[in-house]
Every structure is written in C-alpha cells, then in structure tokens.
Amino acid sequence: MAFAVRKFDAVIVGAGGSGMRAALQLAEADLKVAVLSKVFPTRSHTVAAQGGVAASLGNNGEDNWHWHMFDTVKGSDYLGDQDAIEFMCRKANEVVYELEHYGMPFDRTPEGRIYQRPFGGQTRNYGEGPVARSCAAADRTGHAMLHALYQRNVRARAHFFVEWMALDLIRNAEGDVVGVTAMEMETGEVVIFHAKAVLFATGGAGRIFSASTNAFINTGDGLGITARAGIPLEDMEFWQFHPTGVAGAGVLITEGVRGEGGYLLNKNGERFMERYAPTVKDLASRDVVSRAMATEIKEGRGAGKDGEYILLKLDHLGADVINKRLPGIREIALKFANVDCAKDPIPVVPTVHYQMGGIPTNYHGQVVVPKDGNMETIVPGLYAVGECACVSVHGANRLGTNSLLDLLVFGKSAGEQVIRDLNADPGLKDLPPDAGEFTRARLARLDDQTNGESVSQVGADMRRTLQLHCGVFRFPDLLVEGVAKIKEIAARAVHTEIKDKSKVFNTARIEALELENLIEVARSTMVCAEARKESRGAHDRSDFPDRDDKNWMRHSLWYKEGDRLEYRPVKLKPLTVAPFEPKARVY
C-alpha cells in the first residue's frame, strides 16, 4: 500500500523555539505550511530553558553587540564562525523586542524596560567584568518564550500536526530535498509530506548520555534523518556539560542563580572558582566552570558522603530575591534535592546539557555540504535551525542565554530565506518513484524482527558508553575503546525488537525509531571526539591538553557512510567588522 501524499509549500519539523519562530515567519507570509511535532508545541524542550535570552539592550548598564560578539567568539574557543556570530549579535535586540511585542511576560526594570541579569561568559568591554545581558522572565524564560511563540502562531493560524514523528528525508536524483515521511503517532499512519522546503528544528540529542538535563523527547531525530540521507553532521564532539545539574536527578539549575549572586563551594566551604577564573569567578563560561568542578571532585574536595558533588549556595540572596527571581529553582530544589535553597546549598554536578554541533548550515539556515571542492554547497530544499543545526555560532562552547537567542535569530532568518527561495522558484519538484520506500523498509524490519534485543537494553548500553567514554575529561584509551563499543552497539540497534505491534499510539515503536536516531548522534560524537587531537572548549583531552589552532581550528564533518571524516576551515571573517583574532582564553 502506498503512503498517502500531502502537498505543502513548506514543512517544518519541530515546534520548539526555532521551529515556531520560523513557522511564524511563513504563516504571516500566507504560505501553506505544515508544522510537525512529536509533542504538543508548548511541551517542546525550549520550555525548560530558565535563565534568559541574550541581547545587548543595555537596560541595566552599558552594553553593545560588539562586546556580545567578542564574548561569543571567545566563548566558542575560536571555533565559532564569525560571520554567523556577528549576524546573531547584531540581530539580538530586534528579535527580543519582537518577542516582547508578541506578549512575552519579561520581568521589568523600575523604568518599565525588560529586566536583564548577568550570565556566564557575558562581559562588558571585552572581558573586563560581568554585564547584565540576559533578558529574563523570572527563571522561566524558555517557558514564557515558547508559550508566547505558540500564542502568536495561533493568531497567525499556523497549521500544526501535533504528535507526528518525522522519519526520513526524500531526495530526488539530483539530491534536492522534496519532502519528508512522518508517522501520526495516534494511528501509526505514515504520510509523505511533499514540499518545496523542509526545515528541521528538531532540537538536540542530550539523551545519548545517562545523565542529562534534556527531556525524553530530545533524541536527535533531525540529525539521524539527515545522517541517513547522506548529509554530514558537524562538530559532534562538542557537548556542553552544564555546571549545575541537580546531583543524581540531572535536572537543570539555571546559571541565573550565579547571575543573581549565588556561588559554588567545595566541601571545605571554599569559593574555589576564584582560583580558576580570577576576574569573573563563578560567571566564567560553562566549560571552564564544569572542568573546575570536576577537578575539585577528582582531587577529593567534593561534598557529600562520597565527595561526589559541589554545593551551590544562594541562601544569602534572601527569600525575597529567590521568590521573585528564582521561584522555579526553589521548587526544583525542594522536589529533586529535598533542599530549601533559601536555607541550604543545592548539591550539583556538571551534567550534559547542550549539543554545539549539528546539521551544517549557513546563517540563512540553508544546509550546506562540501561538494566538488566547494565547502559550502547548498542542499536545495533543506534548512535547519536551533540546536539541531550547526551554524556555527557556539563553536566549541556555547554561552548561557545564546541558545534562546539562536532560536529566535536563525528561526526568523531561515523563515525569510525559505520565502525568498519559494519566490525565486515556486515549482514543486516531483517525488522520486521510490519515495517512502526507505521508510517502509525500516518499519517493516522493526515489525517483523524476532529474537532481537530490547530497545531499553541497547539504549542503556549506548548511554553508559557515552557517559563513560566521552565526559568532561577525555582520555585517549577510553576514546578509542568508546569508538569500538559504539560501533558494536550501533550494529545491535538495527536488530531491536518490540513486543507491542499495535497501530494505536505505539510508544514502543516510537522509542525504537528514536533509538535509531540517537545511535547516529552517539556514533558521530565518539568518532569526532577520538579524531580531534587537541583540547578546545568542551572537548578536553588528557593527551593533548592545549588548543592547537594551527592544525585544528577547523570544523569536523562526519558522514554515516563508513564513519568518514572531513574538515572545513572556521570562518574567521565577520560580515562588517574586523575579525577577533584567537587568543588564550582567560576569564
């Protein structure tokens, strides 16, 4: 039986911050757009972002986008592309004001302007000291933003397909993207979405690790789909460990706690960040703080029975400030750590949080690949934004609050690019004769599998492998071993078996399909990490402790086929200003 075909101008996969920002652009241009999401849009993981969105509004002290750009380039450990970084920092004020106009309930200054707080790595005058650049709605900024974007989309009458999971890309003989297959979760029905543009906004894949701040749905679907379609993934070795996940539970505690004046203590009650980052201390960038914490724990200065965590102290802020600016944190600490943070410190550990790498794109959201000597050949019809994309503005380490900004800026710019492309070429290209065949074969394999392993078993082995072999500190023998292990696990993942064969809301089938996506992400991560012989940003190797700009100031590109790697140079030339030359990174 052939899959049903539905035709659209554009299909957006994912309804988090970036997908909904792009959807809004297209819906307001009266295009026929389908927005597919595994969950009701306001349940997307953007909802969990806490601390704020970066923009140099200067509502609470002088600021400008040049300083923001410098911080972002430095934060990226000089792996970020400076054209994209300039683009993002210059656009920041515009997209944040737009969000406010949509109804976003930002906190306010006494003058009635958007409230801003300091955040890690965000500084004034090129590193002199912290700056209040994070525009916040208490500690629920992501929630407020996601709801505001959804609400604006309701107003613009965007067409959502709720609880649909994308499965595979459809490319024609020329390699152009002409659609995507997707499954309606409630019925199990697969439909071909035939479109002039397919835009991925599927978020990250933090669920490749055992301990992660990420939601269950963060399974890298867009990345798995892209890799299977022969398109490389970029810089997958760079995973951000957020310094403050609740010990044991992994739930995120915003950096905004430190932005408001909280700080970290070891078991001796020492404010140890003063040793590691004398200028900005607890507000150094996340890779620096996470490494400092891991070092304290490793050297026996961790708190707790087994010295396994660090303490985050904020009781000195007083109950009033905590209730006003950090109410969600108080709730989380009570629920997940059994601690009233207005009285006692919260036990925290560095926890996987964010994927800096992703589907390679330019700053218009167009997916670009090396072809015939051109390192940035556009894949017609395919776009990617948000955490699933690698623009690359975050390089080897993202700054807190730059993620929500990334969603807004590139969601909008990709939406604008889709509109330009559809105006230039309004035709719908034909589907290839075998459209949907690949998806059908994958689903048939899963349904017919007998004597296979359970999805939960293979998934647990994958998560353990990444946790053990690709952590805050990375070691050569563990990396080599990790590559071999993950290849072996990937081979098992194509023989998973599900007992549940129902058509109706079959979450076993969905989890099996998600695992196939996670596995591609996990494999690319291990292979890229083993290959990069330097330490940069979040990638820290014991055998190559220094950054090596001569050999490694370049982006990794991983292809699923044969685990092949290619590299492309970092773009050091901004759009209009002078480049920021690589320097030693001190905070």
Added chain:
Amino acid sequence: MRLSIYRYDPDKDAKPYMREYDVPLEPTDQMLLDALVRVKTLDDSIAFRRSCREGVCGSDAMNINGKNGLACITKIADLKEPVVLRPLPGLPVIRDLIVDMTQFFKQYHSIKPYLINETPPPEGERLQTPEEREELNGLYECILCACCSTSCPSFWWNPDKFVGPAGLLQAYRFIADSRDQATSERLDDLEDPYRLFRCHSIMNCVDVCPKGLNPTRAIGKIKEIMLKRTV
C-alpha cells in the same frame, strides 16, 4: 513497588481493564515517572506521555490514586500502594494513560490566547511597570497539563461549552496584561451562561494544580471586572 494501571488498546482490547505490576526500583527512582519508565522496560506495550520529567512541559498528567497530578514530580515515597493510575477523567481515552486532549485545547484556543494590541509597536519594548508585570504572576506559569479542567465537574458535564479553569486562567492572563487592548471584547466573549458562569467555585482546580496556581481566583477576578462594567 506495586502499581495498578488502567490498560486499554482499542486495537486489541474489547474493553478497558486494570493491570497490576510489581516493579523493582533502583535507589535513584524517586518520582512516579521513574517507576513508570521501569514498568515500560518490563512491558513495552504500556503507553503514556512524558517529556521534560521536571514538571514544566505538562505531558505526564494522569489520575494518581484518585487525584490528578504530574507523574514526574509526584514522589513515590508519598504514595500509598498499590498506586492506582488512570487516565485523566472526562476526556476520551486514546490508549492506556493517553487521553484525547482536543476538547481541552479547543477551549484554550477559544479565549484568543494571544496578546491583542493593534497600536504599532515602538522600536524598543512596550513599557510595563514592575507592578503591572506582577499582575501576570500566578497566570503565565500555566503548563496546559489539563489536571485542573479534567478534575472539574462543570467541565466534565459541558466540555464543549464551559471554557474550564485552564482556559479561563489564560483568559484572565490577557485581561490582566497592561499591554492588551481587547479586554472588553474578551469579556463579551465570556459573558455567557456556560463559557464562564458554569464555574461554581468547587475549587478542585486549585487543589490539583501542580504549579500551585489558582484558576478559581482568576475566574473570580473576571466576574468582578464584568460586574464593574455593568454598573
């Protein structure tokens, strides 16, 4: 840990039934959702929604020992065993603990859940005093989990006509926003024997809200403003 879980797969079951599970827990399993995830490793056919596992996405609302709540922030230690899990009451069941939320979202959409302000915006932000902004506290935090509306007898009887606590809380969120210009239009829309006035202050919504919000108070405020404009 012992659980008794509502099971129904229309693909194969003639009617719903309760199934008992004995599931071994790990010391790290603290929340009810952790236990459900363990159950799923034993029986992959059990279906429930879940995502953020920290009480902000609103996916895993269900009826827990007779009371609506989120599995991810309900502590196992606080529950009497066997823990009886049923789908949210009053909505059609799709499968197991998964309900069809169409009617719930239809009511949410019906209150025009977006800022209405036809004045062209300034280049910067629209100004709002901290006091005006504070009016939105206790309103904007709603996660649309539906615990409240599906615990409300008025919503059970008239899900197609009564907006329900979640929708009304959001209606008031926009009425209370100093930037919104559609208050009178919003009040007109609610001035109806069913849409607003089916609320009889039973307050189940307040009792179950996992975010500690108070829809009854918001509804009271709407009624108050409505009364004021008639005198």
